[in-house]
Amino acid sequence: MPEKTTGGPAGAAGRAPSADRPDAVRNVALVGHSGSGKTTLVEALLAATGTIQRTGRVEDGTTVSDFDDVEMRQQRSINLALAPLTFNGIKINLLDTPGYADFVGDLRAGLRAADAALFVVSAADGIDGLTRMLWEECASVGMPRAVVITKIDHQRADFDDVVATCQDVFGDGVAPLYLPVTGDGGVKGLIGLLSEKFFDYGSGACAEVEPDAAYREQIDAYRGTLIEGIIQESEDETLMDRYLSGEEIDTKVLIDDLEKAVARGGFHPVLATCAAPGAVVGMRELLEVITQGFPSPMEHPLPEVTTIDGRPARAVTCDPEGPLVAEVVKTTSDPYVGRISLVRVFSGTLRPDMVVHVSGHGMADRGHEDHDVDERIGALSSPLGKTQRTTTRCVAGDICAVAKLSRAETGDTLSDKDDPLLVRSWTMPDPLLPVAVRARSKADEDKLSQALARLVAEDPTLRLENNAETRQLVLWCMGEAHADVLLDHLSKRHGVEVERVDLRVPLRETLGAKTKGMGRNVKQTGGHGQYAICHVEVEPLPSGGGFEFVDKIVGGVVPRQFIPSVEKGVRAQMERGLLAGYPVVDIRVTLHDGKAHSVDSSDMAFQIAGQLALKEAAAKVPVLLLEPVDEVSILVEDDHVGAVMSDLSSRRGRVLGTEPVGVGRTLVKAEVPELEITRYAIDLRSMSHGTGSFHRSFLRYEPLPSHLADKLRAAPE
Structure with a gap:
């Protein structure tokens, strides 16, 4: 924890950090908005522990945690990336999560694999809505959290102001452990608020000296708040009384209580850092909080585990000798080495060439089929950017990359083949932006199905829809950026070119009034001909009424065996539509008269007559177009309610x-x-500054306004 003597960095470039036991592992997700400095912070921590040689970004923009070609081109992280390092004998798995709302699926996967979270806040840019919502989400499950303030050397940085913002947004239990000292356009060092010592980084190495008297008032103010926060979370009920009576509480007691409070998720330390190459400050202090304050996997509750048929499983603990229970938290397809699965091991030990059982995850509605299959895994590795460093095992609590899991998808469970288990999947947001696409050529069409299957295996937030009614392939995405990345992957990674097309919404048709029609199908072609005449009455039903067929034939004018044929023909015409090619709904068709021939009448003849009768009836009255209406629930901050309601009115809502x-x-x-x-999905994000969410479900069909109906009739396709 802060201000204890450390043994310095451990680990070396090119060597994969390893852990022999769960209590020597810390899994930490870095959370924050795009541009807050998460990836830069990861690089600085890797360099501080000797895992890499810090040189900044190379000419093509690649960093140690960027592994996707799109990330390199766009200079932003859009994937969950693992960066393992070792500090003081503890293996730290840093999970660098995307900061853009469109890639919240990878962000949630990172939180699932982690036991604690570092919320990264830029001193220059503040806190966005997504970060605030994720803080609340972590709080609801009791995940331990700390706040890292980056870019404290920025010209707009104001430490006091950003701390106040963190305390206002994140709530109680948020207090800084160190006070940054800036000057001459940079960061000179940190003042420890418990030890009241100045850790001077001005010479490159850290020197411990007395702080300047000018900081006394600021130190006292922050120190008092810090100590009171620690004591409030202390299990020693006498500590507060002793403190209020004026007793000087021993620093070791405060640090011990601080470590326990952080591990429980009751206290959230704030640390200031500068991760710019050549001016790194605060890495040692942050590593100490991670290794000494954050819980090990043994202290963090495991997700619910059941048998594959949903029955409660026996208790599973974070034990390397226990039954194997692991989860695929990320899947990627490499054009050279094939599919690579990032796996968090909850129980047991994973080894190369093991045969494991892969259990599906229950998202068949998104194109992810359920499956239960045995597979032999390939090599294990500890990834760092695009580099895969081989490792011989992965114990309970650790994270590794697994090769050759050809059937496993993101969210799947790996377990012993003789005792298959299933980990309850984490909550995934619904993709609510539909993007219709089509292959550009026949060659692309032939390859499209396999390429989409790979994308679905990698990304559980993607949903595929082959809409039989509109004859369109629809990718349901999280947002515009998500859609762009998916199409880029199809093109660059899988060699499939697709183009966007206008999305067609499935409409319906119905009749505007009661009407009658006759279907006359009389043909003589030599030999058996066709003879069928039927008279029908058609009337509209209330919305949602469906279809009714009424038989009022008397006297056998239409033989009993041909009455179902008339209904079959009517239904066939309803499927084809009456005016604009959309299915017909909400009508009652009554068959009340007709004629037949003893030789030429047949099932097919009366089917055709039923179709003709419905078409003639529809020609006499208005045919209405019906549009689907959704029930929409929108969750927004109070400040945006007015804008959302006004916008809904403009959408005919x-x-x-x-x-x-x-x-x-x-x-x-x-x-x-x-x-x-x-x-x-795009418009709400803009209106609510990224804080709004919504859910939609089909409600009913309603008549389309005439001016819009005329447009669609003119161009039904």
Whole structure:
């Protein structure tokens, strides 16, 4: 923990850090908005422990944690990346998560694999809505957290202001452990608020000296808040009384209580860092918090484990000698080495060439088929960027990369083949941006299915839809950036070119009034001909009424065996549509008269007559187009409720009501035509500054306004 003597960095470039036991592992996810400095911080920590030689970014923009070609081109992290290092005999698995909302699937995967979280906040840019929501999510499950303030050397940086913002946004239990000292355009060092010593980095090495008297007032203010926060979380109930009575509490007691409070998730230390090459400050202090304050995997609760048929499994603990239980948290496809799975081991020990059972994850609705299959795994490695460093085993609590798991997908469970188990999957957000695509050529079409299967295996936030009604292939994505990356992967990684097309929303048709029609199918072609005449009455039903067929034939004018044929023909015409090619719904068709021939009448003749009768009836009255209407629930901060409700009105939506949810948030319920919300995932994010979310479900069909119906009739395809 802070201000204890450390043995310095351990680990060496090119050698994979390893752990022999769970209590020597720390799994830490770095969380923060795009541009907050997470990847730069990871590089600085790797360099501080001797894992890499710090040289900054190379000419093509590659960093040790960037491994995707898109990341290199766009200069931003869009994937979960693992960066293992060793400090004071403890293996630290740093999980660098994306900071952009479109890639929240990888972010949640990182939190699933971690036992604690570092929330990275830029001193120059503050805190965004996504970071705030993730803090609340971590708090709800009791995940230990710390705050790292980066870029304290920035000209806009104000340490006091950003600490106040963190305390306001993140709530109680947030307090700094160190006070940064800046000057001459850089960071000189840190003042330890418990030891009241200045750790001077001005010479490159850390020297411990007395702080300047000018900082006395600031030290006293922060130190008092820090000590009070630690004591409030202490298990020693006498400590607060002793402190308030004026007793000087021993620093070792405070540090011990601080470590316990951080591990429990009750206290959240704030650390200031500068990770710029040549001016690195605060790495040792941060590593001490990670190794001494954050819990080991043995102290963090495991996810729920069941048998593959959902029955409760026997208790599973973080024991290297226990039954194998591991989870695939990330899947990537490398064009040279094939599929690589990033795996968190919860119990047991994973070794190369083991035969494991792969259990599916229950997301068949997204194109991820359930499966239960035995597979032999390939080599184990400890990845660092694009480098795969071989390792001989992965014990409970550790994370590794596994090669040759050809059937495993993100979210799948690996367990003993003789005792298959299933880890309860983590919550994945629904992809709500539909993007319709088509292959550019026949050659691309032939390769598209296999390429999409690989993308689905890698990304559980992607949902594929082959819409039989609109005859479109639709990728349901998290946002525009997510869609761009998927299409880029199809092109650059899998060699498949696709193009976007306008999304077609499945409409319906119905009749606007009661009407009658006759179907006359009389043909003589030599030999057996066709003879079928039927008279029908058609009337609209209320919305959601479906289809009714009524038989009112008397006297056998239509033989009993041909009455189902008339209904079959009517249904076939309803599927084909009456005006714009959309299925017909909500009608009642009554067959009340007809004629037949003893020789030329047949099943097919009466099917055709039924079709003709419905078409003639429809020609006499207006045919209405119906559009799908969704029930939409939108969760936004109170400040954005007005903008959201105004926007819904502009989309022909009907607001049903609002209700408060927690503190400072409101749930808005509305009914909105589906045509108006195809891009709502993007628009809501803009309106709510990234803090809003919504859920949609089909409600019913309603008549489409005439001006929009005329447009669609003119161009039905």
